[in-house]
Amino acid sequence: MVNQQNNLWTVRYMVIAVLTILALQSCIVVVHEFTHSTMAFLLGEMKSPLDIIWGNPIMMTGWDEGVHYTDIFAQGHFWQGAVIGFSPLIMHSIVTGICLYLMNTGKLLNRWIYHVIYWLAVVNLMELVAYVYMRAFADSGDVGRFNQGMHLSPWWVFLIGGTFVTLLLRILFHNSLPRLQMFFALGNITCARAMLVLSSFTIFLWGSGIRVMAYVDGPAKLFGVGGVIIFLQTLYVFRPRSSSA
Numbered sequence: 001m002v003n004q005q006n007n008l009w010t011v012r013y014m015v016i017a018v019l020t021i022l023a024l025q026s027c028i029v030v031v032h033e034f035t036h037s038t039m040a041f042l043l044g045e046m047k048s049p050l051d052i053i054w055g056n057p058i059m060m061t062g063w064d065e066g067v068h069y070t071d072i073f074a075q076g077h078f079w080q081g082a083v084i085g086f087s088p089l090i091m092h093s094i095v096t097g098i099c100l101y102l103m104n105t106g107k108l109l110n111r112w113i114y115h116v117i118y119w120l121a122v123v124n125l126m127e128l129v130a131y132v133y134m135r136a137f138a139d140s141g142d143v144g145r146f147n148q149g150m151h152l153s154p155w156w157v158f159l160i161g162g163t164f165v166t167l168l169l170r171i172l173f174h175n176s177l178p179r180l181q182m183f184f185a186l187g188n189i190t191c192a193r194a195m196l197v198l199s200s201f202t203i204f205l206w207g208s209g210i211r212v213m214a215y216v217d218g219p220a221k222l223f224g225v226g227g228v229i230i231f232l233q234t235l236y237v238f239r240p241r242s243s244s245a
Contacts, residue, residue, distance in 0.1 A: 082149025
């Protein structure tokens with residue numbers, strides 16, 4: 001009877017968590033593009049921050065900030081193009097840092113507020129992993145434009161940015177996830193494991209690895225395969241140790 005109740009609660013919470021992720025992801029995708037366009041507007045490189053191209057908020061395809069980087073770089077505005085391209089990653093880093101801080105102060109006692117903040121951190125980390133881990137060497141995209149504008153080797157973003165993102169990921173999985181499990185999966189090992197699987201899948205596959213393997217050509221596809229490896233490794237390293245997780 002207890003196992004049946006635990007399994008029922010696991011299914012219910014996972015449905016709620018997936019819907020939360022999809023809703024937050026849709027918001028973050030829009031904010032991401034508006035961050036580009038707003039920075040371009042503030043730097044005088046775009047007439048209106050509202051001129052973004054709308055796409056599919058679920059599959060994260062078809063979106064574009066509407067910034068004409070070719071024209072910006074052709075005019076010699078290199079640092080402006082770099083800042084515009086990189087600005088959403090700064091935004092994602094700030095939001096993730098605030099979320100992690102709030103979750104680990106021990107002052108968030110309402111479990112549903114914690115739930116929203118946790119998955120907000122996951123969705124933002126998903127974007128950071130997609131760009132810093134998997135597309136740091138791309139010629140285009142946010143990091144590619146930053147590298148082009150700043151005349152930097154992609155290794156700088158990959159190594160320094162990757163170290164920073166790894167630190168954020170460790171805090172999430174080592175500190176924040178166990179608190180989420182205490183709120184919603186105390187005594188329910190199945191639910192605790194499902195939370196880990198959903199977190200890791202969202203960060204390393206849904207928003208990054210799968211996209212890279214599906215849409216990126218050439219050797220860069222291997223970074224998507226790397227997402228699969230990191231996903232599996234995370235499930236092992238941070239697996240719940242007992243039914244009280």
